[in-house]
Each structure stands twice: as C-alpha cells, then as structure tokens.
Amino acid sequence: MRRNLPPGLAISLLIFAMGCGRGKSPDLFQATPEAITLIRDNEARCSKIGQNGFHRLAAAEEEMAGETARAREAKGSRPDGRAELDVRTGRLFVPAAVSPGTESSLTPEPAKALPQPSEIFKRYLDEEAAAELAAADSAQSAIQDLLSKVKAEAPNDLTIAVESMSLAHDQVCAAARQSRASAQYRVALDTAEKGYRAAEEKLRPLYTVSETDSQFALHKYGPRLEEARAAARDRNRPAAAVPVKDYESDQREWQAAQQLQSQQQIEHEVAVKKYYGKRDEPQPESVPRLGVKTPPQSPEDRGQAMKLWYPRYTAKVGAVKAALSTYLRLRNAGVTDSSLPQSCDALMAADGPLLNDPVALEAPDPQVAELLRAAFTELQGLAQACHDGLTAETIIRFDAFERTLGQAAAALRPYALNP
DSSP: OOOOOOTTHHHHHHHHHTSOOSSOOGGGOSHHHHHHHHHHHHHHHHHHHHHHHHHHHHHHHHHHHHHHHHHHHHHOSOTTSOOEEOTTTOOEEOOOOOOTTOGGGOOOOOOOOOOOHHHHHHHIIIIITHHHHHHHHHHHHHHHHHHHHHHHHSOHHHHHHHHHHHHHHHHHHHHHHOOOOHHHHHHHHHHHHHHHHHHHHHHTTTOOOOHHHHHHHHHHHHHHHHHHHHHHHHHHSOSSOOOHHHHHHHHHHHHHHHHHHHHHHHHHHHHHHHHHHHHHSOOOOOOOOTTOOOOOOOHHHHHHHHHHHHHHHHHHHHHHHHHHHHHHHHHHTTOOSTHHHHHHHHHHHHHHHHHHOTTTTOOSSHHHHHHHHHHHHHHHHHHHHHHTTOHHHHHHHHHHHHHHHHHHHHHHGGGTOOO
C-alpha cells in the first residue's frame, strides 16, 4: 500500500538518484502503472464481452427472420386469396393454385415460438458473461480508487491522460451491456473502442509501463478479480440439486480457482516473510571504542561536525548514485536482457564499499547514521534480489529503501544537507 510521504521526499529522492529536482521520477510511481495496467486489461475484457454479445444478437435476429419467412411461406396465402407484400423484405408472396372446395383443408402451420433477441442478450449477460462482468465491475472499482493516488503522484498532463483513458474504457464497458438491434450495437461498440484507442494514443508519449510493473499489477489485483468471478458463479448456481456429474465439474472448477488463488497468496507471503525475516535478524552490536568518551554536543557543535562529515559521505555515495540511476533507467524502459542483472551487480559492487566504510555512514547525528545505514542495507538487498531474479522481493526492497531514505532526508534537513 502506498504511504503518504513527508513534504520534500520526492525532491530528495530525485536529488539522490537523478541529480535534479523537477518532479517525482516515473521510476518511483506506484499507483500510475497499476491504474494504466488495470484500465488496459479491463478494456480488453469489456471489448470481448461486447464482441460475443454482438454475435448473440445477430444470430438471434437471423434465426427469427428465417423462422418468420418459413412460417409465411408455409401459410402460402391470405384468407382472401390475394398476394401479400412483405414491406420489410420487399418479397411478394403469391398464393398457390387451389382447387375449388379445398380451401378448408389448407391449415397454416403455426409459427415456431422464438425468444426475442433482447431476451437472448439478457440471458447471455446474466449467465455466460456474468463472471467476467463481475470482474469488470471489480476492476473499475479498483481503478477509481487508484485515480486519486495517480493525481497525487503524477504530473498534471499525465494525470489527465490516465483519467481520460479510464473514462474511455468506461464507455466501452457501458456499450457492451446495452441491448440494441445488432447493427446499432455494433456501431455503439465500435465508437466506444475508437474513443479508447484515441485516449491510449494521447498517453503513449507521456508514460510507458514496464513489463515488470504490468505483471506486478496483474498479480496484485488478480485475486480480487477472481473473488468477484467466484461470487458471480455462486449467485448463478441453481438452488435446486444438480446432477452429480455437474456438481463434480463445478467442484473441480472451484477447487482449481482456489488453488490458483492460494498459490498466488503463498508466493507473495514467501517474498514478504523472506524480506522481513532478513530485516528482523539481530544485527551485531557495534564494538564500543575503548578509552574514548564523547561529551554531549551542543547544536552548534553537532552542526559543525555534520558539515565536516558530509564531504566524506558524498565522496563514497557518488558511485552508488550512478549505479542506481542506471538500474532505474533500464527497469523503467522494460529491459529484460542481461544488461538489467548486470546493472544490479554494479549497484551491489558500488553499495558494498559504502556500507563497509568506517566513517562514511557514521554521521555525528546518531539518527542520521542509523537511517542511512538502514537505507543502504535495503539497497544492497534490492541488488541481490534483482540478481537472483526475485521480482516481488526487489519491489519490496525498493519500497523500504525509498521510505527509509525519505526519513534520512527529513533528519538531514535541519543541517541543510541531502542524503
């Protein structure tokens, strides 16, 4: 879950990773890539529902028209024996020649009772498409929750583009549910999809969601959508007893869905426990310096000591900044080849000397020293998880690094220094 960061944190992070303070780096966005991924996934879901709905309507209309024509041809004539013109199709039905006295033997064949296309379409939405419609509703609710967070973290032009794409995707989902004649339904669905594609094009030059962020968002919200599908299937399950064979099939389907959801939950919990297990391991206590007794410092003395310590810190942290900047650039670009793990190795190699330096992280302010060491320890864990291909742990580690570095930035602010 995204936390509200203290004022100035985004600028401090950018000073650390990129060396500028113009706004929050796209690499630090969380709600924005999640919202865009959910919008794209849900638009595809609604579009598929609409395509199938159109085929149901068209088939029902064609069957009804064919049955009406067959019944009329079987009837053969009007009661008065005159020809009849079908104003809908323009066809002229001419009565067959009938011998005198045989009219009473010609009994018209009753027309086959067919459900209206609108009834078939409603049944399709209520039964076959119910689970996916429930997933679409759940996704739309999640998207609305994310939009406020997008507004808080993204620039104004990007926020507007994401909101426009969300509205356009809502139109596609709404068009898929509206019962109309098949031709009108097709036009409405095509118009909504065209509007969505236009909104997608406006977003393209502003932001690109990496493959890693996309997969993480689908993995994060997948259980929520599956719960909505399962609830819809439960609502549609007949109350009366069903044959054993059908019951067993439904049971297997439900168990498969539960196993998938449990597996996803276990994978997430393993990554979280691994991270917090390492973090909570007891750390060796620092060896006291024998024979040295440091008297309490006045605020002026501590400020002067911090100014003297800071150049040693900046000299060591420069290599870490460069390596982190390279890693974030490759990750944001969605790079999947060997250059990404190589950047992780470079980040690990740069962070190690900083952690091992006896002076660089030992700031005169104990709070600053503790926060900086904790932040760069998380960064070391991030690099190791990236090297090992542990995507979930990498994301958790980066979140912890970002949070701890923000706290260090707040602790350094009274000294007019940046981490």
